[in-house]
Amino acid sequence: MKTPKRLQSLLDEGLIDGVQRQLMSGKEAMVFVVRCGDESRCAKVYKEATQRSFRQAVDYTENRKVKNTREKRAMAKGTRFGKQAQEAAWQSAEVDALYRLAAAGVRVPRPYNFHDGVLLMELVVNAEGAAAPRLNDVEFTAAQARQHHATLIAEVVRMLCAGVVHGDLSEFNILLAADGPVIIDLPQAVDAAGNNHAQRLLLRDVANLRTFFGRFAPELLTSEYGAEIWALYQRGTLAPDTPLTGRFVHRRGPTDVGSVLREIDDARAEEAARRLRMAV
Numbered sequence: 001m002k003t004p005k006r007l008q009s010l011l012d013e014g015l016i017d018g019v020q021r022q023l024m025s026g027k028e029a030m031v032f033v034v035r036c037g038d039e040s041r042c043a044k045v046y047k048e049a050t051q052r053s054f055r056q057a058v059d060y061t062e063n064r065k066v067k068n069t070r071e072k073r074a075m076a077k078g079t080r081f082g083k084q085a086q087e088a089a090w091q092s093a094e095v096d097a098l099y100r101l102a103a104a105g106v107r108v109p110r111p112y113n114f115h116d117g118v119l120l121m122e123l124v125v126n127a128e129g130a131a132a133p134r135l136n137d138v139e140f141t142a143a144q145a146r147q148h149h150a151t152l153i154a155e156v157v158r159m160l161c162a163g164v165v166h167g168d169l170s171e172f173n174i175l176l177a178a179d180g181p182v183i184i185d186l187p188q189a190v191d192a193a194g195n196n197h198a199q200r201l202l203l204r205d206v207a208n209l210r211t212f213f214g215r216f217a218p219e220l221l222t223s224e225y226g227a228e229i230w231a232l233y234q235r236g237t238l239a240p241d242t243p244l245t246g247r248f249v250h251r252r253g254p255t256d257v258g259s260v261l262r263e264i265d266d267a268r269a270e271e272a273a274r275r276l277r278m279a280v
């Protein structure tokens with residue numbers, strides 16, 4: 001196909017040899033299949049930030065490291081330079097997370113390069129070599145659902161042990177490759193130790209897996225891996241090979257009504273944002 005403008009500089013720099021086709025255009029990015037030598041790779045072209053408010057909301061970006069104080073001040077003030085700095089920080093967060101997670105042994109697309117707002121990474125493929133489907137596009141038997149759920153819970157644990165919470169994990173951001181599930185779409189990933197919303201986001205990520213795979217294997221619906229994982233993490237005893245039961249005894253005590261109401265408000269706002277995103 002004709003080279004889209006945003007990919008021209010990668011062609012000029014010799015980072016890619018051609019553009020094969022567009023995979024999809026979402027709200028936040030356009031994704032292309034590109035040729036690099038005799039390999040196909042995936043190029044994710046980030047769009048302008050205008051419609052991204054939900055994942056760039058404060059709960060995701062809280063405590064993110066910024067290069068210098070000038071950028072920090074500009075970002076706080078919302079100047080044009082500040083907005084550019086924020087945009088760059090957002091895009092590079094995905095590359096950073098991919099490198100960090102790949103190093104920790106999490107199955108994510110292998111990152112190759114980040115150039116001019118374009119992330120060049122491994123094209124995740126199915127057994128036929130075509131772009132892999134999202135979990136949402138696949139039907140599973142109960143046994144397959146149990147197996148993929150277990151694999152993905154182990155991946156969530158590995159991520160948390162590497163200090164990362166995905167923050168938008170769902171059947172829409174996991175691809176089914178020939179060799180199993182691959183986690184994608186990480187610009188909103190949060191730092192597990194430094195972000196006050198990390199616990200809530202982790203619990204939601206794990207609950208999304210439960211709800212999705214519970215459609216095929218209903219016994220998963222009563223599991224409580226999220227609470228169990230977070231409790232072990234907080235105690236400092238979580239390791240990638242820690243055995244999990246999926247059961248968790250919640251502490252009984254006086255209920256903090258204020259915090260329950262905050263959770264409900266958060267959940268409502270998130271659901272509204274999610275619907276908005278899916279409507280496109």
Ligand SMILES: Nc1ncnc2c1ncn2[C@@H]1O[C@H](COP(=O)(O)OP(=O)(O)OP(=O)(O)O)[C@@H](O)[C@H]1O
Binds near residue numbers: 024030
């Ligand atoms: N490395 C990859 N290999 C194969 N397909 C990919 C890869 N990365 C992304 N895709 C395809 O492109 C789609 C969008 O990618 P991604 O979720 O990273 O972008 P996004 O703009 O944040 O999307 P959305 O807003 O829809 O979640 C994915 O659902 C998937 O189908």
Ligand SMILES: [Mg+2]
Binds near residue numbers: 172173185
């Ligand atoms: Mg996505």
